Amino acid sequence: MSSSRRKGGGIHAGERRFAFALTMPGLLVLFLTTTFPLLYLIWSSFQTINLAMPFLDGFAGVDNYVQMWGDARFWHAIRLTGIYTTTSVVLQVVIGLGLALLVMQIPAGQWVFRIVAILPIVLAPVVVGLFWRTVMLSPNFGLVDYLIQALGFEQVNWLGAPTPALISVIIIHTWQWTPFAFLVLLASLASLPVDVYEAARIDRANAFQRFWHITLPLLRPAIVIVVIIRSMIALSAFAAIFAATGGGPGTASEILNLYAFKTSFIELNFGYGSALAVSLLVITMVVSGVLFYLRTARHPGTKT
Amino acid sequence: MNVYRHARLLRTIVLMIVTGALLLVWVLPLIWAFVVSLKSEREVLAYPPSVVFEPTWSNYVDALFGSFSIVDSLLTSTIVATATTVLTIALAVPAAYAFARLRLPAKRPLGFYTLATQMVPPVGLVIPYFLILNRLSWLDTYHGMVIVYLTFSLPFAIWLMVSYMEDIPWEMEEAAFLDRASRLQTLWHIVIPQVRGGIAVTVIFVFLNAWNEFLFAVQLGGNTVRPVTVAMYNFVSVEQTLWAKLSAAALVAMLPVVIIGIAAQRQIVKGLTVGAVKGGARK
Known part of the structure; x- marks a missing residue:
């Protein structure tokens, strides 16, 4: 040929x-x-573009990037982006895998889980954010707050206090996207070869050994793909946070994405907003590069 | 033996209870949204939150025909999502065929380029698009919005279609070629009918993503082009406490994607896993 x-x-x-x-x-x-x-x-990103002060517009050189380097709010946003992405992706994979392993073992009714799992995935993130902001997390009238008080715990100002607000947006993201990890891993689990497990059982491997030495290595490609897809999405998550907290209170849940957005469209400083967006672009490229490298890196015993 | 069987039964029951409880974490918020949508606004602000009350459909009537009607934005979302889907399929299917089946000059770099465009964070696009569309006076227009939506739908659709194209057997194409069918005829009459399922899955994904999009819509749309996602957001900004009406309107707005999701549940999972299962085999 x-x-x-x-x-x-x-x-x-x-x-x-x-x-x-x-x-x-x-x-x-x-x-x-x-x-x-x-x-x-x-x-x-190399220009001064400020719709509020158009008379200042012009070539700015690296001014925006110099400003960014000394901007505490930028570094704060980077830190939050890191926390938000890693925490939510780890939670999604761990909970999703745990659920998939449990559901694989129930004798009937798996379809119920599949149907329920598809629902959060198809909902618009902005609507999910709005739901959680109002009927779920509102003080007193929200379901979560009510349940927490009914169980005798202290009331938490979920969206109004800094740390709970960050925890809330991570919970919301994890709630919406764990079903994705669950469904993908459930499908992969269902397609694993049965004979390996038979052999392991004959060798008297216990449940944990079977999971650690057989299931996990066989699932590795699927897990890595889930991590890659979810990390990319988490890095550019916007609508649910915007709807639930708007990045607040103050800048408590303002990941880089929201900072770039607000700088551009609320402060109308498009030059600096562009520089912030470029930094997010660079971070996304580096993270995806690393993840893809990890995916193609050779690991003994995981040829599938 | 009997003891063994009892232990098994007990284990299964515990398992069902545990998984059922976990299921509630995902079901409860959705049911709660529905429950709230059936309340009167006064009932919503009762404390403790009431579970027994006289349900009313008036919020749904309001959401459709009342002062908070979302019918216009439903129409807008339908137009934008449909136009995006049609254009995306028209561009992605031929491109995917060439990527999957033909000798294409610079195939690898072009494939990598397509994959890379998929990873661009949307905020990195909404900023330049605002400036560009503003200069063209295309803000708040349908064609402007559809162009922007192609940025996330097209690369995804090409890659999804490639994975379906790779699955079809070669024999039919070869037979058609021997019958002196032209290449275009082969694509149209032989290949496309075989990947109808893949096209359907791609249509579903593109439509869902376009319907649910918010960031571009909120900043590049306006009074003419206001999809449901933006209408929902504006509703909460303006009417902070009308949760019952919000829930009703949001459930109506999400009804199309929920129906598609449930009806095409198997296909969606397959679409999600195409990357996961075949991803390892891709060059």
Whole structure:
């Protein structure tokens, strides 16, 4: 096949032209709709663009980045982004895996779990955020607050106090997306080969050994994929936090995403907002690079 | 033997109770939202929250026909999501075919490029788009919104379709080729019918994502283009305490995606796992 792979002519030239014609519209649109705006974003991060003070607009060099380096609110946002992403992804995978292992063992009614699990996934994050902000977490009238008081615990001002607000947005995100991890891992568990377990049972491996030495390594590819997808989504999470706390109180739940948004659209400082967004872009690229490297890295005994 | 069987039965019962309790964590908020939507606003602010009350459908009537009608925004969401879906499929299916089945110059870098565009954080796009669409006077227009929505739907759709295209057997295409069918005929008559299921899954995902989108909609839309997600958010900002009406309106707004979700539950899970299962095998 590859012998005829010459530039220009050959019997495959027509195929290449056809393939090119099929991909070009999509890739051209992709370039115009994503790459061009991104270049524009990078350009504007080197500008002063302030819709409130347009007379100051002009080339700013690296001013925005210098400002960012000395901006405590920026470093605070980075820290929150890290906490928010790692905590929620770890919780999703651990709870999702635990649930999947439990549900695999129940003799009937797995479909109920599948149906229920699909619901949070298909809901709009902004609506989920609004639900939690009002009927779930409101002081006194919210269900969570009521249950906590009914059980005899102290009332918590979930969205109004700094640390509870951060915990709340992590809970909301985890509530909505754990079903994703659960469904993917449940499907992977169901497709695992049975004979390995038979062998293990004959070798008298106990439940924990079976989980640690067989299930976990076999699930590794699926877990890694879930971690990659969920990390990317968590890094750019916006709507649920925006709806539940707006990043507040103060900046208590203001992850980098919200800081860049507010700087641009509330303070109308688009130059600095662009620089913040570029920093998020760089962080996303680095994190995805690391995760993809971990995924392709060789691990003995996990060939699937 | 009897003891053994009893132990097994007990274990199963405990298991069912534990998993059932965990299930409540996800079911309870959804049921609660529905319960609240059937209350009067006065009932909502009763303390402790009431469980027994006279249910009323008036909030739903209000959400549809009353002063808080969301019918206009439902229509807007339908238009935007449908247009996005149609355009995305039209662009993604041919591209995915070329990626999956044909000799394409620079296939690897182009595939990587498509994958990379999927990872751009939306906030990095909403800022330049606001400036660009503002300059073009395309803010708060349908075409502006659909263009922006392509940024997240297109790369995802191409990759999802590639994984379905890779699954179809080669024989049919070869037979068609021997019959001197043109390449375009082969794609249209042979390939596309075989990936109808994959196209359906892609349609579902693109439509759901477009319907649920908020960040672009809230900043690049306006009075003309105001999808339901933005309408919900504005509602809470303006009417802080009308939770019963909010719950009713939100449940109506989410009804389409909930129906799609339940009806296509198996396909969605398959779509979610296509990456997980096949991801390891991708070059």
